Amino acid sequence: MKIAIGCDHAGLELKENIKALLLNLGIETLDYGTEDNCSVDYPDYGERVSVAVSSGEIERGILICGTGLGMSIVANKFPGVRATLCHNTLTARMGRLHNDSNILVLGARIIDKEIAAEILKIWIETPFEGRRHSRRLEKISIIETKLNERNKE
């Protein structure tokens, strides 16, 4: 599995921790920035990772900002992206089991690095449950198609 990772200035430190954990797990990580503590705008980095996942170029992504809220708003604009903001192990597990999360969003000002590590491990290891949840995800795809058609009118 390849993972695209991105953050704003508020998420930089946690992004470095997450990259080290992914390296230990033997997972290839592509870093889409930001690279330093200078104040930046989260939509710029959210867009880069979301495009990579939405296009199918990369299977999964991780986005980190202060609360995780801004990155969630951005990522879920992209067709096929199922970004889940996880603040604890339950949301990490459910996001995979029921929502087939393909972008994990973390709030660096909300959770500490130990909880982030637990969330990451669960999000990586938990499979999608399928069955009735597949039908629900299919309905989300239909909504995306309808919105796309409407935008063309």
Ligand code: RB5
């Ligand atoms: C940056 O100060 C902060 O607004 C951003 O990291 C994020 O929390 C936005 O949702």
